[in-house]
Amino acid sequence: MDFKFSEKEEQLRREIREFAGREMAGRDLITGLEEESRDEDWEFAMQMSKKLSQRGWLTMAWPKEYGGRGASFFEQHVYMDEASYWGIPGTTMGVSGIGWVGQSLMLFGSDEQRNKYIPPIAAGEPDGIWCTAYSEPNAGSDFANIQTRAVRDGDYYILNGQKIWTSCAHRARWCWLAVRTDASVSKKQHGISLIILDMKSPGITIKPIYNYAGIHIFNELFFDNVRVPVANLVGTENRGWYQLMQSLAFERHSVAPQFYGTARRILESVIKYARRTNLHGKPLACDPLVKHKLAERAIELETLKLFGYEITWKLSKGLIPIYEAARNKAYCDFVMQRLATTGSEIIGAYSQVDMRSKWAKVEGSITRLYMMFPGIAIAAGTDEIQKNIVGQFKMGLPRPY
Secondary structure: OOOOOOHHHHHHHHHHHHHHHHHOOOOOOOOOOHHHOOHHHHHHHHHHHHHHHHOOOOOOOOOHHHOOOOOOHHHHHHHHHHHHHOOOOOOOOEOOHHHHHHHHHHHHOOHHHHHHHHHHHHOOOHHHOEEEEOOEOOEOOOHHHOOOEEEEEOOEEEEEEEEOOOOOOOOOOEEEEEEEOOOOOOOOOOOEEEEEEEOOOOOEEEEEEEOOOOOEEEEEEEEEEEEEEHHHEEOOOOEHHHHHHHHHHHHHHOHHHHHHHHHHHHHHHHHHHHHHOEEOOEEHHHOHHHHHHHHHHHHHHHHHHHHHHHHHHHHHOOOOOOOHHHHHHHHHHHHHHHHHHHHHHHHHHHHHOOOOOOOOOHHHHHHHHHHHHHHHHHOOOOHHHHHHHHHHHOOOOOOOO
16 A cells, blocks of 8 residues: 655645744744633734635635635645644634534535635634534533523524533634524434524623643633524524534544644654653663653554544545544544653653743643643543444444433
């Protein structure tokens, strides 16, 4: 089998590396959603979004009529891999204008919604920043248990309820919101709808949730009689569950190349540290236990890379991945935890210093990864949910509900 990319794709890789060399020189490594926390990081992320858009990269895989350039799935794969490796911020337009909001609107949105909401995303504008509000205090993995209500009142819905773990809510202009529009249904999956919420609407309260590392990514949202135009309903009322399953598929498809790029850089940094740091007169890399653990992490990353290639290849052939995205998400969580643990063991007490301290090793990436992986592993569905999907659709096991 030949896994070599085409010359066009390799040229794109070279262009991204040259771009990153210019734009990221002298800047701290920011990974994941950390760009949302500090104002200075967010300002830089928005500057980068605009530059990525101007180069045609931000939404490269989107159709040209929606501001993309109709790039191939493999070009998109290379872009996500390299952008993540170099820590280029501003690639998602919140959580996540690019990952699933724009693509879902292309499928389910009205012409008015497509014309209003998609162009600012593709242009890298502040009006194209989104957050996504699914989880509630009593509805996480059991997503169908959501209780936030949207009650019809003429040409408006009246929203009341609470959301939690809403990433980027403090930065977003719009919210991709799941609500219950019919509480009388016999099956919880029915009666759910998707609506677009203006985050400047009266009656919205945003409360920050800081993680272990003191980073502000997550938020609580409270809705008190918030009025939303019925025109903001996406698709068909009470059919939101089925639309959301497609949105979640968009979200999980992009996980492997993005995390692979980030993890590849972190592993390379840890290997360099092990080669340059002496213990008892010898480099750490000479210790058989260290070598074996690093080799195990490299094998896992190679496996993750191939998993990502599989989905990209299937999409390029017009095939629809069924269980593969859930498998990749679960495996990413596994690889992330193992890499964070191994890195912490190798750099020792330095893994406990502040990420931005002058004493931080490997760009503070191990501390950051170790602090953040529990929350990231839950996002987009826990491992248990992903494994249920694999068991049902890959192995033909009975469904768990």
